[in-house]
Amino acid sequence: VPLPQSVFRIDLYGPAGELALDAVAAAADEPWSLARRTFAEAVRSGRSPELDARHGLRLQELIERAAGALR
Numbered sequence: 001v002p003l004p005q006s007v008f009r010i011d012l013y014g015p016a017g018e019l020a021l022d023a024v025a026a027a028a029d030e031p032w033s034l035a036r037r038t039f040a041e042a043v044r045s046g047r048s049p050e051l052d053a054r055h056g057l058r059l060q061e062l063i064e065r066a067a068g069a070l071r
Contacts, residue, residue, distance in 0.1 A: 006032060
């Protein structure tokens, strides 16, 4: 998508107010070029990148366990 600037913002809201993260501004490298490069390297090597869907699922499971422990 030809945009002048990509947008990746995360907003958290809670009793203490709002916390915002502009991930594009926080990134040292433009995030899409890094994502494309990582994907291309995975395709060329035939191996999944370290941060794949399986890793994401594992993180979700850990977060759920931690949240359950706090309840």
